[in-house]
Amino acid sequence: MPTAATSSRDSAPRRDKSAAQRALEKMGLVRDIDLALHLPLRYEDETRLVRLADAREGETAQVEGIVTDSQVQFRPRRQLVVTLDDGSDTIHLRFFSFYPSHQKTLSVGRRVRVRGELRGGFLGREMVHPSFKAVEPGAPLAEALTPVYPTTAQLPQAYLRKAVASALERAPLDEILPAHVVPPGLPTLREALHFLHHPRPDVSVATLEDRSHPAWRRLKFEELLAQQLSQLQAQRERARLRAPALPVREGGLQERLLAALPFSLTEAQRRVVEEIARDLQRGQPMHRLLQGDVGSGKTVVAALAAAIAIDAGWQCALMAPTEILAEQHFHKLVGWLEPLGVGVAWLTGSQKGKARQAMLERVADGSAQLVVGTHAVIQDQVQFAKLGLALIDEQHRFGVAQRLRLRQKLQDGPLEPHLLMMSATPIPRTLAMTYYADLDVSTIDELPPGRTPVVTKVFADDKREQVIARIREEVARGRQVYWVCPLIEESEVLDLQNATETHAQLSQALPDRMVGLLHGRMPAAEKAAVMSLFAGGQMSVLVATTVIEVGVDVPNASLMVIEHAERFGLSQLHQLRGRVGRGAVASVCVLLYTPPLSDTGKARLKAMAETHDGFEIARRDLEIRGPGEFLGARQSGAPLLRFADLQEDLPLVQQARHAARRLLDQHPRAAAAHVARWLGGKSEYLKA
Structure with a gap:
């Protein structure tokens, strides 16, 4: 039903369809499936009429009656005041912005159907800016709840409802998934979407609002399954790639560095160094996240990983999100590694002229075995002689586009470098199971001795x-x-x-x-x-x-x-x-x-x-803010989960994880079609 604010503009989309189309595209509603998945924010009940005599103040009601008075008043500002009589009582309708078409629809003697909130006014009960439309006597009522969609000023609800309804009919919503993959008791995707766009009036509004209705659960499962499939595909694609095998030599650079350090490693540090060393010795790319609380000693672990790569004759790059952090790493690594004969280069965006050119030449000819810097490390003019290991610190602080660029840069040669990402923001278990599903995770769960609370x-x-x-x-x-x-x-x-x-x-x-x-x-x-x-x-x-x-x-x-x-x-x-x-x-x-x-x-x-527990802090942060901040997701321009909630829907996450493996193993074509339907081009962002 058009609102008072939009009813006069019902014809606007027909006059200027491109404006509405541009608004649809801006909201990402390009394909029929995009519109079909654009679900209502809330619903309006236009399936029944209420007698004015029975309606209560503070409630939203739909009434129908005859206009007995309609006039423009100036008290204190210009407004249209209409009196409506439904046979049981009268009510005033008040509009502060209106058009000639509104006045025509609301002229004396017209039968109109009105929906809005009843309030007590100075001259009796009233509705301010209700939605309205002219009707014939006995005009049928809606059979389902009326959807109210998320929209913009350039896209009226009436136009968006028509666009969604027609897309829903055209969208390819046939079942892609084999029946045994879908949790029992859930409707088909087509049934779920038709229901959520036009729910029956007798359905529990609470199950729609808290998203616990089976129709909602089907959508959440489908979304989580697409996300899990994307991660699993990325993991399997990576397993097919080749990387340099970096052996750990007895008496090599790593052992010399360990002997030169002015402190001993904690047991947790020793454990994760061994996990990383095992990965580096394999011929496929390591894709590991090193997580540890603030001050747990991740930099020395990174230095030992770098030492393995350098000792095997390969270069190592360490990228940090800020110059200050990159410089801290640079000074520590220079102090540890230069005395052992390692050439270290420094690259940031603020470097200019001859100093920058000299660093680029050292990276290109291989004399810089370790390159430390900001995202300048992945700029086009930086050419590595033989990059074997890339280290990214505080990886969630880099935008998704930057991380994708790094991955693409790393894929230039026949061998892909190993990748070790570090984070002092521990990843909650639910995130590790979803967005980091294609990562191996090493955790330093012990602080060095001598730290005071x-x-x-x-x-x-x-x-x-x-x-x-x-x-x-x-x-x-x-x-x-x-x-x-x-x-x-x-x-x-x-x-x-x-x-x-x-x-x-x-x-x-x-x-x-x-x-x-x-x-x-x-x-x-x-x-x-x-x-x-x-x-x-x-x-x-x-x-x-x-x-x-x-x-x-x-x-x-x-x-x-x-x-x-x-x-x-x-x-x-x-x-x-x-x-x-x-x-x-x-x-x-x-x-x-x-x-x-x-x-x-x-x-x-x-x-x-x-x-003070970083894991507990991370768990509470996920509750408060959602996954975006952990992932650097805001830079992607798209929310990563629209329907599912990682905290609330953990059982569905686990079902989707299990189903993704079965689907990829037994029905690879169905898996590919499902990812294309749900993610389109966004699957690359999930791999970044």
Whole structure:
């Protein structure tokens, strides 16, 4: 049914079909199957009429009657006020925006059917901007609930409903899946979609809204199955590829590095190094995720993996999401590997001229055996002589497009390099079973000895002065402090204390101490100088944006203040907290927030105060935010799961996992058709 706002524009799509088509394409509704899978947000019940005498205020009702009065009034602004009489009572209909066609439909003597919320008004009961249409006496009512679809301003509901209804008839919805693959008790895909677009009025609205109805479960299963098949196909395709076999030599570079390290590996580190070494010795590409909590020692594991590749005569590339993190890795790896005769190159986007050209030449002629940098490492002009191992740190921080580019770059030669991805954001089990199903996972589940637990305290920002007093105490003891802000400079949209302002305030409060400022827009040389002063202990306080989120290692830092903590994601807060507690000094993390807090904000800060376990943090983060942040999914421009929910639908995830293997083994053509139907070109994003 057209709404008052749209009924006069019913003809607009016919006059300018291209505008509606452009809007459909922008929403990704290109194929008939896309429209068929564009499900309603909610439903309106137009299957019955209510007598005005029986209707209650606050309820949405559909009524039918004769217009007894219709006039444009100016009190206080121009509006159309219509009186409707259904024989049992009268009601006023009020419109603040209207067109001549509305006035014609709502002229005196016309029979109209109206749907809207009843309210108490100054002149009696009324509906404001109800939907309406002219009807003949005895006009039939809808037989099913009326769908309300997600849409845009350029795409009226009436047009979208027609587009979906006709696509639903044309879409190829025949059963692709063999019956034994589908969980028992579920309808066919065609039945499920027809039902969800036009449910019967007697169906339980609760089962539609909570998505527990069998029709919903069929869609969720199909979606999860497509996703599982895509991952399994990627895993099997990779198993057919060849990679250099990298043997571990007795007395080789890896053993020399182990002997030169100023510390011993933990049992967990030893275990994952062995898992990685076994993969590298095989002739097919390793595709492994190394996960470990903040400070668990992933960099040394990466160095030992690099040593195996370099010792076997191959190059290794390490890519990090920020220059600061890449530089931290660079300094550690240079310190460990250069004394053992390894040539290390440094590549970032800020490098220019002769220095950059010299690095590119060293990579191309193979004299740089280890290449460390940002995404500049995968730019077109970077040509490796013999790349055997690629390491990606904080892989979820790279956009999907960047990860796809890396995969494509790695596939240039006859042999594909091994791939080791690292993350300090542990992957919850449900994500490991779905989006990381094609990965082998190694977990460092033990912190090195000597780490002190960090006490987390949560304060409203009116306690700012007490926090500054605590900073004075810490620096007086010779300790160092981080203060993290979410913005660099004034924003008109968000009234947040910014890094520049905080830096000025803390410099004034601590006149005899050096207070530094670090943010992403500073030149690389300036950033390096600030970090050097802080790491060397000359600088007492570092005010920074989240550029210090990962990789920064200053054991003397004992206090971390995070301003507007409610603006950060949970895994990001956990990463930031991991910058302190890296030495033997008792450390504190202060979360400052600006009230009032949203429910999400409360949940995040509560989780931070209650636990230091990265896996528990990751589980709660998944509950709060969904899978997107773990996957770098936002950059893909498409939600990765539209219907299923990883937390709620774990049994269906497990059924889809089992079914995917059977389908790929026994019905490969059906598997390919199912992935094409559901994912189209998006399956590449799932493999990134």
